[in-house]
Amino acid sequence: MSPVIAIAGGKGGTGKTTIAVNLADALHRRYRLLLVDADCSNPCTRTFFSAAKALWQKEITLFKPQILEERCHYKACKRCVELCPEHALLAQPNKPPALIEDLCNGCSVCQIVCNYGAITEAQQVVGHLYFSEVDGNLHLLVSELTPGSRKNPVVVHHCMVEAERLSDHYDLTLVDCPAGTGIDLYLILRYATTAILVTEPTLLALSDLKKLSQLLLMAGGKPTILVVNKSGINPNLEKQIVSEIEAHYVVKIPYDHRIFRQVSSGRLLTHLNSKYAQIFDKLAEIVVQLAHLRC
Ligand code: SF4
Ligand code: SF4
Missing domain, CATH: 3.40.50.300 (P-loop containing nucleotide triphosphate hydrolases)
Known part of the structure; x- marks a missing residue:
């Protein structure tokens, strides 16, 4: 350089x-x-x-997780919430986790660790x-x-x-x-x-x-x-x-x-x-x- x-x-x-x-x-x-x-x-x-x-x-652009409610086993699973390095996913009663966009760094760990294929990629233009x-x-x-x-x-x-x-x-x-x-x-x-x-x-x-x-x-x-x-x-x-x-x-x-x-x-x-x-x-x-x- x-x-x-x-x-x-x-x-x-x-x-x-x-x-x-x-x-x-x-x-x-x-x-x-x-x-x-x-x-x-x-x-x-x-x-x-x-x-x-x-x-x-x-x-x-940055990876942005999109959680598919129909695939998410939120009653039994909190894996993405627990493993998100930025604590950008918030567990909610009777709903899939919510994303706190300001905290999300786009690392896609949540998508990798989800065993149910419930997280797809949406992109945000930053x-x-x-x-x-x-x-x-x-x-x-x-x-x-x-x-x-x-x-x-x-x-x-x-x-x-x-x-x-x-x-x-x-x-x-x-x-x-x-x-x-x-x-x-x-x-x-x-x-x-x-x-x-x-x-x-x-x-x-x-x-x-x-x-x-x-x-x-x-x-x-x-x-x-x-x-x-x-x-x-x-x-x-x-x-x-x-x-x-x-x-x-x-x-x-x-x-x-x-x-x-x-x-x-x-x-x-x-x-x-x-x-x-x-x-x-x-x-x-x-x-x-x-x-x-x-x-
Ligand atoms: S890891 Fe997958 S199934 Fe589990 S709460 Fe997150 S999105 Fe839902
Ligand atoms: S992309 Fe990374 S920082 Fe954003 S919610 Fe998923 S695991 Fe957390």
């Missing part, structure tokens, strides 16, 4: 998607790049590449993957969770498996990670060769950043770049963040009210002016160095 750069931010709103799309823009001029939007609850990268040409899309071409050097793989579904880890897992399958065609894979510090982020960090932690000088962001650093260690530790967004709004806290988070490199993006206008209208910062183009060129250079790519 080509080097994987995971861009994570802990809490939402630190600007990780902004970093991901602008870094992709800076890198793809010299490298073949796969940009993966693994923030499946709220994928936003497409907003910045609205002219991308759609190439394919796929459903992500998300989609969309693959598109921005230009010859930049492709976009976007994951999207089905509204109302809580199967984020399943969707992220499928997304990363697909990214791994595609990655041989690219020099680098950039992953815009989900917010938070949950299992879905951990799944991505395990693939990552480098992590970019995006933060801002606020206490809330620092608290999440510490959790993020712990998760990174659990995933084996990675060369880390700390990106401080809105730099300058709280210099003391910024110093504290930089000293507490032991990153290999620190890149600062100064606070500028024009950033909000540019980003909210789906435009890249690298197109705002040469100052931002230079910041992302610098970040791209560090990424290339850590990924051991030749310029």
Whole structure:
């Protein structure tokens, strides 16, 4: 697999998607790049590449048990209830077991252990993957969770498996990670060769950043770049963040009210002016160095 750069931010709103799309823009001029939007609850990268040409899309489905009442020996048997690893089946008086969908991980153990063939397969669509071409050097793989579904880890897992399958065609894979510090982020960090932690000088962001650093260690530790967004709004806290988070490199993006206008209208910062183009060129250079790519 080509080097994987995971861009994570802990809490939402630190600007990780902004970093991901602008870094992709800076890198793809010299490298073949796969940009993966693994923030499946709220994928936003497409907003910045609205002219991308759609190439394919796929459903992500999960096994869902369907119990046939006429075959189920529920008065004498509770086997599926007892052996379900997620306790997703609930025994009911005078009825077949009920499924608690949120708990079910689709493992199909219940179907295997039922001696009466009373469980058939129904499928639930938990998300989609969309693959598109921005230009010859930049492709976009976007994951999207089905509204109302809580199967984020399943969707992220499928997304990363697909990214791994595609990655041989690219020099680098950039992953815009989900917010938070949950299992879905951990799944991505395990693939990552480098992590970019995006933060801002606020206490809330620092608290999440510490959790993020712990998760990174659990995933084996990675060369880390700390990106401080809105730099300058709280210099003391910024110093504290930089000293507490032991990153290999620190890149600062100064606070500028024009950033909000540019980003909210789906435009890249690298197109705002040469100052931002230079910041992302610098970040791209560090990424290339850590990924051991030749310029
Ligand atoms: S294992 Fe099969 S027969 Fe037993 S309760 Fe479950 S569905 Fe019914
Ligand atoms: S598919 Fe797995 S998790 Fe879901 S109900 Fe069956 S045994 Fe339990």
